[in-house]
């Protein structure tokens with residue numbers, strides 16, 4: 375993965391039997407290219423010697439707030455500024471309480487206050503202590519402040535109890551920190567993603583739309599931005615927060631979505647992903663006033679909306695990679711493949727929207743990735759995780775986009 379190359383990580387170790395797991399965590403972080411500095415609380419030193427962690431981290435371990443030798447080298451403020459991430463593991467109940475209170479009575483807590491870097495805590499304690507009201511309230515405070523929490527896990531504890539409170543495994547701690555940093559795989563790339571439904575007015579109070587929540591598209595935008603892309607998210611009416619680093623353009627109708635796509639394609643686009651559920655038809659005219667109740671039935675003329683992704687795929691210059699999503703309720707692969715060919719897409723990601731556990735408005739999805747070499751299923755996972763997989767694959771395609779030539783250019787249409 376390599377997200378941690380040249381990252382600076384402080385590890386604050388506090389006094390718990392699980393402190394021994396930190397040795398392996400340091401090894402994993404350093405193997406991934408991170409630079410690690412260790413702070414040990416007095417309690418931690420009862421479980422492990424600073425010399426052990428000095429050998430593993432390759433740097434003297436910091437133990438005291440007022441350490442004259444440290445102040446001449448890297449004092450606590452320098453240390454706090456140096457960090458790209460601060461991990462406290464194991465984090466005892468007392469440490470969590472002191473962090474929640476904003477205490478600064480030792481080097482470990484002072485650094486937590488002084489650092490602008492994201493703070494990760496990996497709690498470890500007896501299951502009763504973890505379940506206590508005090509710890510629960512402290513955790514809520516820390517979560518509200520944006521602290522990242524890793525674990526704890528459930529299982530047999532050193533004290534003989536069984537329950538939640540075990541320190542996460544070093545590989546899981548490592549993975550949580552690794553996942554936080556952008557991959558950089560789309561650095562310098564321009565990505566446009568459409569998301570959510572379109573809303574086609576019938577009159578001032580009624581419209582045609584669908585069940586899309588925007589979750590899939592927002593997750594894709596977040597993953598693209600985290601991968602370093604200049605990311606534009608063009609979305610229909612949804613109630614989701616804009617992911618950090620993403621330029622969000624709100625639209626209502628398919629025509630507005632197309633206008634926005636054209637506008638933001640004025641400079642060449644590397645990757646276009648159409649995850650929006652665009653209404654295929656709209657009322658020919660939207661009534662200016664609310665339509666009054668009349669006879670037993672009403673007839674409305676619907677006309678085709680423009681095919682947004684189809685136009686993007688034929689644009690000159692064309693985005694290097696164009697990826698569609700296909701919402702299907704039967705013959706998933708055949709129908710999706712037909713759309714891929716008709717719309718001249720490099721990839722279509724097909725999902726079965728007849729299922730309630732995936733597709734529209736769920737937090738999970740299961741898809742089939744279809745490109746010119748065939749169809750491959752991606753098992754059910756969270757939309758956030760699926761988005762990372764899709765973005766990773768798109769980055770791979772962009773890497774080889776010089777060789778990419780769409781093989782199904784015949785048969786354009788919708």
Ligand code: PMT
Nearest residue numbers: 586587588589590648651652682683698699700701734735
């Ligand atoms: O938003 P969520 O609740 O998270 O749900 C996610 C999702 C189910 C909406 C998403 O995963 C998905 O399947 N999106 C595509 C929905 C869709 O419109 O599928 P389609 O098979 O009708 O269209 C195929 C492709 O053409 C899509 O990329 C679509 O964006 C695009 N299209 C369709 C019609 C149109 N007029 N213009 C288009 O660009």
